[in-house]
Amino acid sequence: MNNWLNVADDHDFSEHNLPFGVFRSGGESHIGVAIGDHIIDLNIYASDGNLSETSFDASTLGEGTLNAFMDCGRPAHKELRIKLQSDLGNENSSLASGRDKYLVDRIGAEMVMPIEIGDYTDFYSSIEHATNVGKMFRPDNPLLPNWKHIPVGYHGRASSIVMSGTPIRRPKGQLMPPDADAPVFGPSKRMDFELEMAFVTCKGNALGDTISTADAEDHIFGMMVFNDWSARDIQKWEYVPLGPFLGKNFGSTISPWIVTMDALDPFRVTGPKQDPKPLEYLHCEKDHSFDIKLQVSLQPKDSESTIICRSNYKYMYWNLAQQLAHHTVNGCNVRTGDVMASGTISGPQKGSFGSMLEISWSGKEPITLKDGSTRTFIEDNDTIHMNAWCQKDGKRVGFGTCSGEILPSN
Amino acid sequence: MNNWLNVADDHDFSEHNLPFGVFRSGGESHIGVAIGDHIIDLNIYASDGNLSETSFDASTLGEGTLNAFMDCGRPAHKELRIKLQSDLGNENSSLASGRDKYLVDRIGAEMVMPIEIGDYTDFYSSIEHATNVGKMFRPDNPLLPNWKHIPVGYHGRASSIVMSGTPIRRPKGQLMPPDADAPVFGPSKRMDFELEMAFVTCKGNALGDTISTADAEDHIFGMMVFNDWSARDIQKWEYVPLGPFLGKNFGSTISPWIVTMDALDPFRVTGPKQDPKPLEYLHCEKDHSFDIKLQVSLQPKDSESTIICRSNYKYMYWNLAQQLAHHTVNGCNVRTGDVMASGTISGPQKGSFGSMLEISWSGKEPITLKDGSTRTFIEDNDTIHMNAWCQKDGKRVGFGTCSGEILPSN
Numbered sequence: 001m002n003n004w005l006n007v008a009d010d011h012d013f014s015e016h017n018l019p020f021g022v023f024r025s026g027g028e029s030h031i032g033v034a035i036g037d038h039i040i041d042l043n044i045y046a047s048d049g050n051l052s053e054t055s056f057d058a059s060t061l062g063e064g065t066l067n068a069f070m071d072c073g074r075p076a077h078k079e080l081r082i083k084l085q086s087d088l089g090n091e092n093s094s095l096a097s098g099r100d101k102y103l104v105d106r107i108g109a110e111m112v113m114p115i116e117i118g119d120y121t122d123f124y125s126s127i128e129h130a131t132n133v134g135k136m137f138r139p140d141n142p143l144l145p146n147w148k149h150i151p152v153g154y155h156g157r158a159s160s161i162v163m164s165g166t167p168i169r170r171p172k173g174q175l176m177p178p179d180a181d182a183p184v185f186g187p188s189k190r191m192d193f194e195l196e197m198a199f200v201t202c203k204g205n206a207l208g209d210t211i212s213t214a215d216a217e218d219h220i221f222g223m224m225v226f227n228d229w230s231a232r233d234i235q236k237w238e239y240v241p242l243g244p245f246l247g248k249n250f251g252s253t254i255s256p257w258i259v260t261m262d263a264l265d266p267f268r269v270t271g272p273k274q275d276p277k278p279l280e281y282l283h284c285e286k287d288h289s290f291d292i293k294l295q296v297s298l299q300p301k302d303s304e305s306t307i308i309c310r311s312n313y314k315y316m317y318w319n320l321a322q323q324l325a326h327h328t329v330n331g332c333n334v335r336t337g338d339v340m341a342s343g344t345i346s347g348p349q350k351g352s353f354g355s356m357l358e359i360s361w362s363g364k365e366p367i368t369l370k371d372g373s374t375r376t377f378i379e380d381n382d383t384i385h386m387n388a389w390c391q392k393d394g395k396r397v398g399f400g401t402c403s404g405e406i407l408p409s410n
Numbered sequence: 411m412n413n414w415l416n417v418a419d420d421h422d423f424s425e426h427n428l429p430f431g432v433f434r435s436g437g438e439s440h441i442g443v444a445i446g447d448h449i450i451d452l453n454i455y456a457s458d459g460n461l462s463e464t465s466f467d468a469s470t471l472g473e474g475t476l477n478a479f480m481d482c483g484r485p486a487h488k489e490l491r492i493k494l495q496s497d498l499g500n501e502n503s504s505l506a507s508g509r510d511k512y513l514v515d516r517i518g519a520e521m522v523m524p525i526e527i528g529d530y531t532d533f534y535s536s537i538e539h540a541t542n543v544g545k546m547f548r549p550d551n552p553l554l555p556n557w558k559h560i561p562v563g564y565h566g567r568a569s570s571i572v573m574s575g576t577p578i579r580r581p582k583g584q585l586m587p588p589d590a591d592a593p594v595f596g597p598s599k600r601m602d603f604e605l606e607m608a609f610v611t612c613k614g615n616a617l618g619d620t621i622s623t624a625d626a627e628d629h630i631f632g633m634m635v636f637n638d639w640s641a642r643d644i645q646k647w648e649y650v651p652l653g654p655f656l657g658k659n660f661g662s663t664i665s666p667w668i669v670t671m672d673a674l675d676p677f678r679v680t681g682p683k684q685d686p687k688p689l690e691y692l693h694c695e696k697d698h699s700f701d702i703k704l705q706v707s708l709q710p711k712d713s714e715s716t717i718i719c720r721s722n723y724k725y726m727y728w729n730l731a732q733q734l735a736h737h738t739v740n741g742c743n744v745r746t747g748d749v750m751a752s753g754t755i756s757g758p759q760k761g762s763f764g765s766m767l768e769i770s771w772s773g774k775e776p777i778t779l780k781d782g783s784t785r786t787f788i789e790d791n792d793t794i795h796m797n798a799w800c801q802k803d804g805k806r807v808g809f810g811t812c813s814g815e816i817l818p819s820n
Contacts, residue, residue: 118568118569119567119568119569124652137651138651144650144651146584146586146593146647146648146650149584149592149593150584150593150647150648152648152651152652152655153652153655154564154565154652154653154655155564155565155566155567155655155659156565157529157565157742158528158529158568159528159529159617159742159743159744159745159748160617160742160743162617168618169617169618169741171740171741172739172740172741173739173740174556174559174560174689176556182559182686183556183559183560183689184689185689185690185691207569207570207572207579207660207661208578208579208660208817208820231740234740237556237560238556238560238562239651239652239653240554240556240651241547241548241554241562241649241650241653242534242562242563242564242649242653242654243564243649243651243652243653243654244652244653245562245563245564245565246736246737246739246740246742249565249740249742250617250618250740250741250742251617251741276592279584279593279594279595280595281595326656327656329582329583329656330581330582330583330641330644330656330659330660331579331581331582331660331661332567332569332570332656332659332660333569333570334569335569338569407618410618
């Protein structure tokens, strides 16, 4: 620990983390960095001239979203990180002497969407999830022939991605009852979450250009926890042949803080062995997997939470460098502020499955919560909390909680 | 005809049309309206105070995209249309007296992206196209069980939508040769166009709210021609189970002018009978189909064009009101500037098929061009031109050309 705020090394928002977010200050949106129970208000800190000697344009920190700052590139993000760590370690820094002005309470701060999202892509990169779902939706054919060759992904809806804490209304739609001749209309009866991580891009490529696996992390600002809410019954009836649509696009929830790739770097691990060996454009020279512990709790209204899943980002078969290289290998252009989610992150055994569909094995195996009630899917006024953190050698880097309550259909 | 420019009623850009676009003027992007061979520069026209008495905020016409003006709503668009028609019919109007200042040459003007696109959705609403493709991709199961119940759609890539005239590079990707054990990497060998129309939204709904078929057109600014370029071999190997991705997202091309719903209103027709009757939220009280004639030409490099498809937007089984009502029935939020494309618009007989996949019946039936060469799919340096127009009682409303050349893979 080397900070005058005495934030412990094993705090979610230790000095080893310094994640970025946007919070409401008066009527305005300010960019901030979390440290312990505080937020450094970078809008005010930068406008006071404390970053006048940086090599990047510090006025980008005066914007209401992170896009302009993200667009400055990885070296700028690293430079600011080093400067803040230096200030936090120096009791005579301008940050220390101006702490009444520059620090605000994190607990109770209203967090808002930190980025203006361009396009949103969802991958499907956990082999355990793909196999589990495959067994239920396509028993004869669980893991499709392309899965081990392609980091399968599809485009999702950017407009309905919301900040943690935003309630989500149970969607209505077409449902095909078993053995019926025609669909009926009504609220989804199989509301689900999907435990995912998402990365945010920070440097685009021109249409027609590609991004290699070696360069991929230069184009990634950081990561968030991502709940890809799903209505399984709507999805099941609609998704052949063009993929999920209304079963997904009624809402997705992100955690409030974006943890930078620099903060995640110490938690890099070797990913699963890929067999067969993928095509050359998907080869990686270094490790792009990260040991990020994941946990999901379900909290009924006015009741306590029950942990229903413990998983880890390191289980992902395809890593983020492969995802980005694949996404652009055809010349598709990525812009600063695009969001790419991992797909549901299930682990190998029961207890580590990242969706109710898998946890209750398509509704056949209800789980019992601490309050004695049972669940196969999410009920009205249930809240799903997702947490993610890295911890190693006593140092911790956390993402904060990604929460959302399901409201009754109206 | 009632205009001092003497633009004939059967001109693509007659006084009955008045479509909106954005063109380069000096170093800036200006909003304009096409009339005959001219563009009315609305940026200059509005900033001179000629719209000071309108009920909407005319300063929105000073922006570099149409989003802020579109956001003013359908009554504002209609009000401006009536004002411009009145000015064009009056030789003493400020538009007439200021014509040297307000009118620029349309021929040779550089058109740029007229809107900042939020989310892009592609539907699949032509029964002829769905049946044709189904026969080729899934011979046993051409029209899937959900097709006549759901206006099937999926999310596409907004970042790679480009203005007519922008070349598109042939994409590389994973291809699965017939009878091979593993995919190979290389340029697509089955490059295709898809003849589509797209609408642009102009008024959003909040997350959790819906838009009814009766209200749908209040949320639609206008329409464009849309070429949804497709790499059939990449698409075929990747698309099960989550839908098309790299086979589509390397580029889509729009026509330069957005024709408003007010201009299209006289060309409203009754759509195909829907049997079985769709669920109630998809019922329509009035006609939402339009008689828009469509034509596609293929032009090899330095050679003449050959018309390869004549189709019509009126063939669409699902109309735009049903598409928008379906898209939002689960509470998905639409924002001003979203683009929703129709899906390939094929007609019932040969000659009216809207893609090379159908025209050459998956490559089995080559077509012969005017220069004597043959095609099954698009070759390098071929340009695809798409045209769309309405004509009735001597009055014409055209969309201009949507063109794009396929460059060799690099």
